[in-house]
Amino acid sequence: MTQQCKTSKAIGGMGHSIKRKEDVRFVQGKGNYVDDIKLDGMLYMDIVRSPYAYAKIKKIDAEAALKIPGVVAVVTGKDLEQYNLHWMPTLMSDTQMVLPTDTVMYQAQEVAAVIATSRYAARDGREAVRVDYEPMKPVIDPFKALDPDAPVLRTDKPGKTDNHIWHWEVGDKAKTEEVFANAEVVVKEQMHIPRIHVASIETCGCVADYDKVNNHLTMYMTTQAPHAIRTVIALVAGHVGLTEEKVRVVAPDIGGGFGGKVPVYPGYVIAIAVSFLVGKPVKWIEDRSENLQADSFARDYHITAEMAGTKEGKILATRFKVLADHGYTDASANPSKFPTGMFSIATGSYDYHTAYMEADAIYTNKPPGGVAYRCSFRVTEAVHAIERMTDRFALEIGKDPAQLRFENFIKKEDFPWPSPTGWIYDSGDYEAGLRKAMDAIGYDELRKEQAEKRANGELMGIGISTFTEVVGAGPSKDFDILGIKMFDSAEIRVHPTGKAIARFGTKSQGQGHETTYAQIIAEELGIPAENIQVEEGDTDTAPYGLGTYASRSTPTAGAAAAIAARKLRDKARKIAAYLLEVSEDDLEWEPGKFFVKGAPEKAKTIQELVFAAYTNHPQGMEAGFEATHYYDPPNLTFPSGAYICVVDIDKETGGINVRRFVAIDDCGNIINPMIVQGQVHGGLTQGIAPAMYESLVYDEAGNILNGTFMDYLVPTAVESPNWETGHVITPSPHHPIGAKGVGESPTVGAPPAIANAIVDALSPYGITHLDIPITPYKVWKALKEKGAI
Amino acid sequence: MTTNLTKSFDVEQPIDLVWATLTDPPQIVDCVPGASLTEQVDADNYKGYVGLKFGPVKAGYDGLVTFVERDAVNKKMALKGMGIDSKGKGNAEMLMNATLTEVNGMTHVEATMDISITGMLAQFGARLINDVSNQVFDQFVNNFKKKLATAGIESGEAPAESTAEESKSGIGGFIKKLF
Numbered sequence: 001m002t003q004q005c006k007t008s009k010a011i012g013g014m015g016h017s018i019k020r021k022e023d024v025r026f027v028q029g030k031g032n033y034v035d036d037i038k039l040d041g042m043l044y045m046d047i048v049r050s051p052y053a054y055a056k057i058k059k060i061d062a063e064a065a066l067k068i069p070g071v072v073a074v075v076t077g078k079d080l081e082q083y084n085l086h087w088m089p090t091l092m093s094d095t096q097m098v099l100p101t102d103t104v105m106y107q108a109q110e111v112a113a114v115i116a117t118s119r120y121a122a123r124d125g126r127e128a129v130r131v132d133y134e135p136m137k138p139v140i141d142p143f144k145a146l147d148p149d150a151p152v153l154r155t156d157k158p159g160k161t162d163n164h165i166w167h168w169e170v171g172d173k174a175k176t177e178e179v180f181a182n183a184e185v186v187v188k189e190q191m192h193i194p195r196i197h198v199a200s201i202e203t204c205g206c207v208a209d210y211d212k213v214n215n216h217l218t219m220y221m222t223t224q225a226p227h228a229i230r231t232v233i234a235l236v237a238g239h240v241g242l243t244e245e246k247v248r249v250v251a252p253d254i255g256g257g258f259g260g261k262v263p264v265y266p267g268y269v270i271a272i273a274v275s276f277l278v279g280k281p282v283k284w285i286e287d288r289s290e291n292l293q294a295d296s297f298a299r300d301y302h303i304t305a306e307m308a309g310t311k312e313g314k315i316l317a318t319r320f321k322v323l324a325d326h327g328y329t330d331a332s333a334n335p336s337k338f339p340t341g342m343f344s345i346a347t348g349s350y351d352y353h354t355a356y357m358e359a360d361a362i363y364t365n366k367p368p369g370g371v372a373y374r375c376s377f378r379v380t381e382a383v384h385a386i387e388r389m390t391d392r393f394a395l396e397i398g399k400d401p402a403q404l405r406f407e408n409f410i411k412k413e414d415f416p417w418p419s420p421t422g423w424i425y426d427s428g429d430y431e432a433g434l435r436k437a438m439d440a441i442g443y444d445e446l447r448k449e450q451a452e453k454r455a456n457g458e459l460m461g462i463g464i465s466t467f468t469e470v471v472g473a474g475p476s477k478d479f480d481i482l483g484i485k486m487f488d489s490a491e492i493r494v495h496p497t498g499k500a501i502a503r504f505g506t507k508s509q510g511q512g513h514e515t516t517y518a519q520i521i522a523e524e525l526g527i528p529a530e531n532i533q534v535e536e537g538d539t540d541t542a543p544y545g546l547g548t549y550a551s552r553s554t555p556t557a558g559a560a561a562a563i564a565a566r567k568l569r570d571k572a573r574k575i576a577a578y579l580l581e582v583s584e585d586d587l588e589w590e591p592g593k594f595f596v597k598g599a600p601e602k603a604k605t606i607q608e609l610v611f612a613a614y615t616n617h618p619q620g621m622e623a624g625f626e627a628t629h630y631y632d633p634p635n636l637t638f639p640s641g642a643y644i645c646v647v648d649i650d651k652e653t654g655g656i657n658v659r660r661f662v663a664i665d666d667c668g669n670i671i672n673p674m675i676v677q678g679q680v681h682g683g684l685t686q687g688i689a690p691a692m693y694e695s696l697v698y699d700e701a702g703n704i705l706n707g708t709f710m711d712y713l714v715p716t717a718v719e720s721p722n723w724e725t726g727h728v729i730t731p732s733p734h735h736p737i738g739a740k741g742v743g744e745s746p747t748v749g750a751p752p753a754i755a756n757a758i759v760d761a762l763s764p765y766g767i768t769h770l771d772i773p774i775t776p777y778k779v780w781k782a783l784k785e786k787g788a789i
Numbered sequence: 790m791t792t793n794l795t796k797s798f799d800v801e802q803p804i805d806l807v808w809a810t811l812t813d814p815p816q817i818v819d820c821v822p823g824a825s826l827t828e829q830v831d832a833d834n835y836k837g838y839v840g841l842k843f844g845p846v847k848a849g850y851d852g853l854v855t856f857v858e859r860d861a862v863n864k865k866m867a868l869k870g871m872g873i874d875s876k877g878k879g880n881a882e883m884l885m886n887a888t889l890t891e892v893n894g895m896t897h898v899e900a901t902m903d904i905s906i907t908g909m910l911a912q913f914g915a916r917l918i919n920d921v922s923n924q925v926f927d928q929f930v931n932n933f934k935k936k937l938a939t940a941g942i943e944s945g946e947a948p949a950e951s952t953a954e955e956s957k958s959g960i961g962g963f964i965k966k967l968f
Contacts, residue, residue: 048877051874051877051878051879051880051907051908051909052879052880052907052908053907107908107912127876129877130875130876130877131877132873133873133877135880135907293912699790699791699911700790700791701790701791701905701907701911702907703790703906703907703908703911703912704912705790705911705912707912708912
């Protein structure tokens, strides 16, 4: 299960922990982010936002703002309406206001934009804009949104009579009901996966630069999907002349995305509109509170979860019913066939064949979204539901949760495994993963220690999560964003001297693509990774792709890189046969050169072959050394993990100490172990975040009660335990390099491990479930209610 | 967000004087820290302004004060205030109910206040609002008692803007330092 490197360290192919090429500029402060871009004559934009969750706009008075030196314009929805730019589509084919003409739908919604010659003047202008509102009673509680007397929020939609967005279901309802009706054991919990925020270090922003003379827009912006954004801009603004060939989107360095930089936010569109109208570049950069309060949130699923099984501990069926709070519009970024993303992975890592899931999405007066946070596709919600219920079932029948998992795992020989909700899991060895995690943490000793502690009334818990992920969207037959299929691309150009530039349709936000893509090409072509320049994010130069999110880059663009490199290796073989005067079949490849079988001294290096492609290529062969590939994956990839968490809880204060956390991941073949480890550490920390700290809280009037980092708790190094990581490797059988993707896994798998550990600690007092984030107060309150303290 | 306060206090003055003062807007507003009357609309409605500081957030509410109830016989009153922040940061609503009873020639006042706040103030000041409201109420009671004690003497002093941190807890000051 360990991975051997096929290339030398000098070539630096797969499996080498080479240092990240991009860090040379980042550690020297030489990154180039959107806010670093300064153009001649650039104007600055700031945004007036609504203090109300739901209100009519009676009047917007810009007079005082316009008197402030430097303020040049105040733009309102009425201004945009003249150009039909006041509404835009969301990625889920819903609609969203760019600026409102008469009604605001959530607190912090954009109301007007102030344009000024400096950022300070713009902010002063924002403070001086006077807006008269007529507040209305908002819909905040999702469970009341469908009440007959609830106000209908989307009156902009003709014929809309309620706050329901869509209904979705999958699985065999009748069979599931039958299994549940006859099951020996049924467990049920109501759970909420709270609304959280990606809280990336860099907020969102852009510089819209419209060139009136050439009718051309260059849009520098914080986007994870530049090509898709270019298409969206053309769809929204094509009618005013900004057709797709006249739009160039550039995503420079990005300081963290996690899905939050997939959507199109109104600020981007307003900046484009203003630049278009005044013919000058316009910069917009959010401040932290704007980012936290108005940008796409993640999660917010209310799940009624049920599991049926035998007294001996065999899982027979699961049933999940979801109420999805999407805020004022459905601005998720899911493939159109899957409004709940890949929530249907919620049958988990277990071998049973009956499941039914349904979901209803509703509108409330909260910011729009449903997107993002290291899993836009709802796998986090799904994994939390199944892993919590697995522990709940074990608790019910008094079985060790590890043992129960071993008895229910899909066996490694059963792959490819068809799930009851329609997925074909590609590969995995769940038993090996859990075994490895248990050995690493010393599971049996911990259970003994726990028994002793319990006898003394001390609270110690052990939690397991053995999750299956689903990433790499996706096969074009099922996956699209606004109709565009979710393939991805790579283009490799090797220069005459054997050095290369490779461009991709994805966009790194810290993942290390400049290094890992180079390693994939080095692996396949033998050109040293250090000689391969990776470029992404400029739609004028990079091939079309759907961007980077949901752990899709390695499964899609990484595969494209491998196949494009193989096309070039095939060409190199032809050139080698020509130069060495042998047939192609007589040649053997080793990383970096072709040699004649049985005569290794008769060889041509890849650099010599590339040079020949420009200087001495065979008659009839196309000159040059370039290849492009658009990779349409045959299936998704299914990374998995076995995580074990140990917590100690202070009974008097409810304080939770994560004593140990072991994470064994299976992300298939590993490109760069150091980068994978970095991804896992970051992901685990983003897993402890919703488990113990993060949740966006709204009061009954729709006020966000933790809209700053003073109140919204993001874990820091201080809160993070020492992550102990390891791997099991089952290569994806359908992926060209056997990789599966890793970015999402830890964020998906960690929360239930932590929640299970905490509930395990509290279970002697009859506590069977606590919603995340599980705070000391929540623990203390639960213990108090149960009379334990 | 909403907060509810219940207070009772005794005033060493005859009930009729207390009632007359408590139901006379110019006099009562004089006792509210940071408040001023700008216009009398009719017998029951008055326009006014309240300036408040909650830690880092300064709010100025232009509002309408309405007597919902002035029952001179039972000495019960209800006062409703609705204010909108002059810079669009949100609004505040307040409903105050007060009942006066005579105890040994003095006056006992039972008062409840329901305060509801929307907007920036609710976001930033959520945890301070209870404390600040309590404190503002206490200041009001003190001012009110003083006013009655010196009844008849005109107070020419303009109402000062109330600042939470200057008068009491260090919380506001602490938060201010953070910004």
